[in-house]
Amino acid sequence: MNAGRKTKSLIVGCAALLAAVSVGALAAADAQAATLRYATIGEPPSLDVQMGTATLATTIGQNMFETLYAFDSTGAPQPMLAESETVSEDGKTIVITLREGVPFHNGQTMTAEDVAASLSRWKEFGARGKTLNAASIEATGDNEVTITLAEVNGAWKSLLAFPNGGPVIYPADIVTAAGGEPIKPDNYVGTGPYKFVEWRPNRHVELEKFDDYASRSEPADGSAGAREATIDTLQFVPVGDVSTRVSGVQAGDYDYAEYISGDLYGILKDDPAIAPHISNAPIFGLMFMNSKEGILAGNYKLRQAVLAALNMTEALQISVGDEELFSAEGSIFPEGNVWYSKAGTENYNQNDPEKAKSLAEEAGYKGEPIRLLVSTNYQQHFDQANVFKQQLARAGINVELNVTDWATLLKERGEPQSWDMFMTHHGPSPDPVLLTFMNASYPGWWTSEERNADLAKLVGTSDLAERQEAWATTQALVYEQIPAVKVGDVFSFDIGSPQLKTTWDRAPAFPYFWGATK
Amino acid sequence: MWGYILKRTAAALATLVAASVLIFIFIHLIPGEPAAVMLGDAATPDQVAALRTRLGLDEPLFVQYFYWAGSALQGDLGRSIFFDEPVTSVIADGAQTSILLASITMVWVVLIGVPVGVIAAMRRGSWLDQGLSGLAMLLASIPTFWVGLYLILVFAAQLGWLPSSGYPSIFEEGGLANLRYLILPSLALATPNAALILRLTRASMLDVSKEDYVRTARAKGISPRQVTLRHILRNALLVVVSAFGFTFAALISEAVVTETVFALPGIGRTVVQSILRRDYPVIQGVILVIVCLYLVLNLLVDISYRFLDPRVELE
Numbered sequence: 029m030n031a032g033r034k035t036k037s038l039i040v041g042c043a044a045l046l047a048a049v050s051v052g053a054l055a056a057a058d059a060q061a062a063t064l065r066y067a068t069i070g071e072p073p074s075l076d077v078q079m080g081t082a083t084l085a086t087t088i089g090q091n092m093f094e095t096l097y098a099f100d101s102t103g104a105p106q107p108m109l110a111e112s113e114t115v116s117e118d119g120k121t122i123v124i125t126l127r128e129g130v131p132f133h134n135g136q137t138m139t140a141e142d143v144a145a146s147l148s149r150w151k152e153f154g155a156r157g158k159t160l161n162a163a164s165i166e167a168t169g170d171n172e173v174t175i176t177l178a179e180v181n182g183a184w185k186s187l188l189a190f191p192n193g194g195p196v197i198y199p200a201d202i203v204t205a206a207g208g209e210p211i212k213p214d215n216y217v218g219t220g221p222y223k224f225v226e227w228r229p230n231r232h233v234e235l236e237k238f239d240d241y242a243s244r245s246e247p248a249d250g251s252a253g254a255r256e257a258t259i260d261t262l263q264f265v266p267v268g269d270v271s272t273r274v275s276g277v278q279a280g281d282y283d284y285a286e287y288i289s290g291d292l293y294g295i296l297k298d299d300p301a302i303a304p305h306i307s308n309a310p311i312f313g314l315m316f317m318n319s320k321e322g323i324l325a326g327n328y329k330l331r332q333a334v335l336a337a338l339n340m341t342e343a344l345q346i347s348v349g350d351e352e353l354f355s356a357e358g359s360i361f362p363e364g365n366v367w368y369s370k371a372g373t374e375n376y377n378q379n380d381p382e383k384a385k386s387l388a389e390e391a392g393y394k395g396e397p398i399r400l401l402v403s404t405n406y407q408q409h410f411d412q413a414n415v416f417k418q419q420l421a422r423a424g425i426n427v428e429l430n431v432t433d434w435a436t437l438l439k440e441r442g443e444p445q446s447w448d449m450f451m452t453h454h455g456p457s458p459d460p461v462l463l464t465f466m467n468a469s470y471p472g473w474w475t476s477e478e479r480n481a482d483l484a485k486l487v488g489t490s491d492l493a494e495r496q497e498a499w500a501t502t503q504a505l506v507y508e509q510i511p512a513v514k515v516g517d518v519f520s521f522d523i524g525s526p527q528l529k530t531t532w533d534r535a536p537a538f539p540y541f542w543g544a545t546k
Numbered sequence: 547m548w549g550y551i552l553k554r555t556a557a558a559l560a561t562l563v564a565a566s567v568l569i570f571i572f573i574h575l576i577p578g579e580p581a582a583v584m585l586g587d588a589a590t591p592d593q594v595a596a597l598r599t600r601l602g603l604d605e606p607l608f609v610q611y612f613y614w615a616g617s618a619l620q621g622d623l624g625r626s627i628f629f630d631e632p633v634t635s636v637i638a639d640g641a642q643t644s645i646l647l648a649s650i651t652m653v654w655v656v657l658i659g660v661p662v663g664v665i666a667a668m669r670r671g672s673w674l675d676q677g678l679s680g681l682a683m684l685l686a687s688i689p690t691f692w693v694g695l696y697l698i699l700v701f702a703a704q705l706g707w708l709p710s711s712g713y714p715s716i717f718e719e720g721g722l723a724n725l726r727y728l729i730l731p732s733l734a735l736a737t738p739n740a741a742l743i744l745r746l747t748r749a750s751m752l753d754v755s756k757e758d759y760v761r762t763a764r765a766k767g768i769s770p771r772q773v774t775l776r777h778i779l780r781n782a783l784l785v786v787v788s789a790f791g792f793t794f795a796a797l798i799s800e801a802v803v804t805e806t807v808f809a810l811p812g813i814g815r816t817v818v819q820s821i822l823r824r825d826y827p828v829i830q831g832v833i834l835v836i837v838c839l840y841l842v843l844n845l846l847v848d849i850s851y852r853f854l855d856p857r858v859e860l861e
Contacts, residue, residue: 435578
């Protein structure tokens, strides 16, 4: 073969390859029209949402799995797979009537046995199952389940509605076989508007429309009411780098991207290629204090000194950036929420180093190092810890940062001898009993006579007004005994394609896309 | 000869056992554990402890090692704690992407680095040579992730010519068209390496051009083009080609950053994510495979010396 023929063959070969690439690209573009591609911050640990509280698992899982109740736009639980319920006078026996004719993705129809088995597994092994405090859960009719509580639990309906680590309903044979083990992808069978297709590690999780989905007839309201899978396929793609997530939406490769850095908000909010979605459900930073061991254990005066020294506005400005994305709010629950309260919040955001010095002196503090455990995986935690260290230094309080990665922090915070304070954050919670610092076994281990008495009042009634009053008293105690310091409300910032039309304007805690068009 | 091969193989196996112990110990010495990462922030210590038990992570370390090593001997590297998939599948899937990415990158490196290096050498001292050498220095010193982000910004976000990230395999729907997902990452990865090959080609060309046989060729009246292509370039390429091997191996490790920026399901990104999640079986599996590869390659190189140069004594 001479040089001319070689060159010709090379050109023809390259042209053929280019043609193949172009034709394939056009076909791929057509397929994309019916698919919503969601760029996630990473890979979820498991989509068996009963067993874990990872936000991403809930965001994906809520499309496949449903709970007996779901929250409406005001945060009130409304029936989803449940039809109605009756509660006994003593508040301990709850009889739930189920909807009839609800199909699972595998073709079976949901029965009371499925619901009882799912709730029982969640009660035994679920991430939040113990919070219900159920003595027994039984199928007491074809479409009736009876929950008997060991103690009155005013939060029962919220607990059954919360999808994060919550009691989603699977077929009985699947939960029975799984027991305490996470359910494997082959058995991701639920009743939701989307069904599981495949999970390819490091590539995507794919769901497709469930044609036989039995929707509720009420109009959609928050997560409650009718759900319609208007987009054929949902693909959740792990894209770890935030710049790539942004460019991907600008390029049209992704329709939605989560957790965009706050410092990009000013640049992106006016970009015509992007529709910003600020969350309507703030997450809030928490600096936990060790109630079991160390210098802060039982020393409420010293904790109050720490709180008095802190300037939350400054910490939020530095760690979050744009003022539209944070609120220096002392109430644990945001304004507009049924649990919103100003009780105790006069002690929030004091920025008073002199008062802090005086309180520290009263507490007998002599400049001993206070160990603050923080991870670099969450930039906001790290920034806030650095700001707090400096603010506390101005009040004569000596903070030593122990900087690790998140996996190490999770390990070390379980060892009470290893730390005095640690940084974390808290997602939106539907009920005060689900707040991590209210859980005496969560690292921090807050328990006191006053706390236990307040908690008993909080769960001892189903009456909302009484529960709100009990929570206000508890929140005031939180600002007195300070199991954890609330840093402030942070509204996460997601972005989407301007063509994507969702049923919500501000992003919910777990963005969902039934009813969306693109 | 056979005695030598047996001895070297035994030494390689001993190294492998020592390496496997070290890998296992060092990985488990890192604080943190997969159970806590998997269960999420709201998990209580009791729940974490229960999952540790289910995953077999509460067994003594040496027991865990023998389970793992015993299975590895039978070709089973265990299951990923995070993905609940065989580690061999996770490695194979990641390696497919990484090797393809490195191969395409090498094509860019050769297509850009060698010809431009030749042009620079042929125009030694000219403004073109100085410009190209300066540009090569600049490109070699720019971090790959920065190049990657700008390529995405220009060719994906602004012009919309190529996808910004991800990579569906060429063996799936889309077929060869999916190669377009690797164009920008391979260009980003090729940039510093092409610059280095350019400089190496230029330097090697200049060295060879001073050789006596080049002067003789010129004296014989052979055309400058023929002298450059047949006498200088062919000999200069010996040095450059030997650098390709190192470059290709380095690309696999350099690809970690590129794979992260472009969200590619490669082996580098898998390892980094597995370290963050404390997915011990995947980390151990990947490192063990890499150690095996190095040992086998070294063994083959040692043995090949005897064939390449009979003067080498095998002691």
